[in-house]
Every structure is written in C-alpha cells, then in structure tokens.
Amino acid sequence: MRxxxxxxxxxxxxLSIVDGGSGRKVTPVAVDVVRTPPEWELAQRLLVVADGAExxxxxxxxxxxxxxxxxxxxxVRTAMATAQxxxxxxxxxARRGIPVAFHTPSQVKAAVTGNGTADKAQxxxxxxxxxxxxxxxxxxxxxxxxxxxICHCWRAPMLDRMAKAEELAAQARRRYAERxxxxxxAVSR
Amino acid sequence: MRxxxxxxxxxxxxLSIVDGGSGRKVTPVAVDVVRTPPEWELAQRLLVVADGAExxxxxxxxxxxxxxxxxxxxxVRTAMATAQxxxxxxxxxARRGIPVAFHTPSQVKAAVTGNGTADKAQxxxxxxxxxxxxxxxxxxxxxxxxxxxICHCWRAPMLDRMAKAEELAAQARRRYAERxxxxxxAVSR
Numbered sequence: 321m322r323x324x325x326x327x328x329x330x331x332x333x334x335l336s337i338v339d340g341g342s343g344r345k346v347t348p349v350a351v352d353v354v355r356t357p358p359e360w361e362l363a364q365r366l367l368v369v370a371d372g373a374e375x376x377x378x379x380x381x382x383x384x385x386x387x388x389x390x391x392x393x394x395x396v397r398t399a400m401a402t403a404q405x406x407x408x409x410x411x412x413x414a415r416r417g418i419p420v421a422f423h424t425p426s427q428v429k430a431a432v433t434g435n436g437t438a439d440k441a442q443x444x445x446x447x448x449x450x451x452x453x454x455x456x457x458x459x460x461x462x463x464x465x466x467x468x469x470i471c472h473c474w475r476a477p478m479l480d481r482m483a484k485a486e487e488l489a490a491q492a493r494r495r496y497a498e499r500x501x502x503x504x505x506a507v508s509r
Numbered sequence: 510m511r512x513x514x515x516x517x518x519x520x521x522x523x524l525s526i527v528d529g530g531s532g533r534k535v536t537p538v539a540v541d542v543v544r545t546p547p548e549w550e551l552a553q554r555l556l557v558v559a560d561g562a563e564x565x566x567x568x569x570x571x572x573x574x575x576x577x578x579x580x581x582x583x584x585v586r587t588a589m590a591t592a593q594x595x596x597x598x599x600x601x602x603a604r605r606g607i608p609v610a611f612h613t614p615s616q617v618k619a620a621v622t623g624n625g626t627a628d629k630a631q632x633x634x635x636x637x638x639x640x641x642x643x644x645x646x647x648x649x650x651x652x653x654x655x656x657x658x659i660c661h662c663w664r665a666p667m668l669d670r671m672a673k674a675e676e677l678a679a680q681a682r683r684r685y686a687e688r689x690x691x692x693x694x695a696v697s698r
Contacts, residue, residue: 361609362596362599362609362611363599363600363602363603363608363609364603366596366599366600366603367600367603367604370600390589391585391586396580396588397580399589400579400588400589400592403589403592403593403596404592404593404595404596404599405596406593407551407555407592407593407594407596407597408596408597408600410551410552410555410593411552411555411556411559411597411600413552414552414553414555414556415556419550419552420550420551420552422551
C-alpha cells in the first residue's frame with residue numbers, strides 16, 4: 321500500500337510517500353516540504369500548496385492520502401491556515417478518487433514512538449530509525465509527513481478490522497431487534 | 510464590477526452574484542446554497558462545494574470573489590470546516606486568476622446595516638431592501654452571501670483609496686528619509 325503523508329501548513333507543508341508492506345515493513349519513497357511566503361495572499365499560497373500536492377499525486381500515484389487532523393492550536397489564524405492547506409490537498413485527492421484518512425497528532429505520535437505525547441525530537445528519531453534513514457529528515461514538517469504515512473500504514477489494517485467488527489455487531493443488533501419484534505407480535509396476538 | 514459573495518460552510522455554503530454600479534447601486538444576479546450531507550467524508554464534501562463554486566465562476570465570470578473571513582467560532586470543528594470550504598473556493602478563484610477578498614462578519618454587518626453587531630434578521634431585511642427583492646432570500650446563508658457581495662461592492666473603492674493613500678504616504682516617508690540622509694551627509698562633511 322502506497323501512502324502519501326501530509327503535515328498540512330501554508331508556510332511549510334510536509335509531503336511524504338511511503339510504501340507499506342506486510343507486517344510493519346515500511347519503505348520511504350520521497351519526502352519534501354512545500355513553502356509559501358507569509359506575505360503572499362491566502363489564495364495564492366493555497367494555490368502553491370495545491371499545485372505541489374497535485375504534482376506528487378500524479379507522479380507517485382498513492383492509494384491513500386493521510387492528513388494530520390487539526391483540532392485546535394494556540395493561534396487561531398495558524399489553525400485556520402493549517403486546516404485550509406489540508407482541505408485543498410484532501411480536495412485534490414478526492415478529485416482523483418483517492419481516499420483521504422485523517423489522524424490526530426497524538427495518534428501519529430503513539431503509532432511511531434509508542435507515546436501519544438512524544439516531542440518533535442523523539443518523533444524525528446523514531447521516523448529515522450523505522451525507515452532506516454542515514455540522516456534525520458529536516459525540517460520537522462518533513463519528519464511529521466513521514467510519521468503520518470507510517471501511522472497510516474500501521475493503523476489502516478486495524479481500522480479496517482474495527483470497521484468490519486462494527487458492521488458485524490450492527491448486523492447482529494438488527495437481527496436481534498427483528499426477532500424481538502416478531503416475538504412481541506406473536507405474544508400480543 | 511461583478512462580485513461573487515461566499516458565505517463558506519460545508520453543510521450549507523451560500524453563493525451569490527451581484528453587479529456593483531456607480532455609487533451604491535447594486536444589482537442581484539443570482540443566489541443559491543450548496544449543501545452537503547454531514548455524514549459524508551470531509552474530502553467528498555469539499556469536492557461538492559468546490560464543484561459548485563467552480564460552476565458559478567465559469568458561468569457568471571465574476572471579477573472578484575468576496576469570502577467571509579472566519580476568525581473563531583464556539584465549535585472548533587465547525588470553524589475548521591468553514592475555513593476549509595472558504596479555502597477550496599479561494600483556490601478555485603486563484604486558479605482562474607480571479608482576486609479573492611476577505612471581509613469579517615462585523616465588516617459585512619456594518620456595511621449593509623450600519624451596525625457591526627446586527628443580527629441575522631436585520632441583515633436579511635437590509636439585503637432584501639438594498640437589492641429591491643420581492644421576497645427575503647432564504648436560508649440565512651443565501652442572505653449572508655448576498656450581504657458579502659454588497660459589502661465588497663461598497664468597501665472595494667474605499668479599500669482602493671486607502672491602499673493608494675498608504676502608498677503615497679510610504680513614498681513621502683521614503684523621500685523625507687532620503688532628504689534627511691543627504692542633509693546629514695552635507696553637515697558632516
């Protein structure tokens with residue numbers, strides 16, 4: 321499974337491509353950071369980020385795009401910009417029929433370091449080790465994009481199993497409710 | 510000047526087209542609301558909103574797109590969704606070389622009602638009167654999209670004048686600094 325990891329942002333947007341194999345095997349394919357000047361207008365900055373992501377979608381043809389889910393940040397303006405950068409990339413994937421998955425920062429940290437509150441240095445160190453890289457990826461946005469892709473490779477099978485289990489449970493609940501309704505009808509006759 | 514007004518949102522996204530004439534003359538051309546089901550995935554919802562906005566950009570060919578600037582809302586998830594819907598529309602405009610302007614809710618309310626803290630009913634009533642509509646536009650998102658376009662028609666000339674005045678002031682400051690530097694050089698000789 322080829323995954324594109326995205327650490328969304330307008331000033332720096334981390335992009336990565338990772339191939340997930342059987343078990344926990346993950347192979348790095350590419351990593352880069354798209355930058356836009358803070359003094360540019362928002363629409364122009366979104367255009368640069370979208371163009372960068374679309375070029376990668378067309379070049380590397382990932383099967384899924386994993387984007388960091390932004391909940392809140394101290395700076396509301398930064399949080400909005402981050403959400404918008406993630407939004408235009410999700411749109412680019414949707415236009416190509418590529419599914420988009422969102423993972424929270426703590427899910428990503430927990431997946432790669434085993435600790436949902438790990439700091440940036442720990443995440444970078446684990447990403448470097450997991451992918452067997454000779455040097456640590458820089459800046460932090462590049463490492464985060466790789467961490468997102470790794471997180472997706474490892475969480476996706478579990479999420480699939482959970483979705484199937486939930487569907488089976490829902491079917492069982494429906495059958496039980498139907499049987500109960502029939503029995504009640506039989507009793508009330 | 511033809512303006513497309515956008516009240517961004519994922520559940521309901523208001524779109525409007527208004528032609529601004531000389532003075533405060535504004536003529537309504539079109540208004541609609543794009544809706545997406547809340548249970549759909551984010552990327553699919555963004556795709557529907559973007560497709561809707563792009564169809565309007567191509568059909569009505571506005572000279573500028575005016576989008577409501579989202580600062581913060583009580584619900585962080587809603588604020589993010591709103592920012593993302595506005596982001597994909599700003600991107601669609603940028604791809605067509607159409608400038609995008611942002612106005613805050615209080616700027617919009619102040620422009621159409623004279624009161625930056627007006628409520629939705631007041632905004633709708635003034636929009637209906639300003640545009641000479643037979644019936645009030647519904648839902649509120651449609652009225653807000655019209656209010657945004659009107660706000661832009663009325664604020665744009667003032668914003669242009671302010672930008673020109675600021676440029677003139679900056680030029681005067683530069684000339685003054687140059688003269689001062691020359692005089693200091695002359696004195697120190």
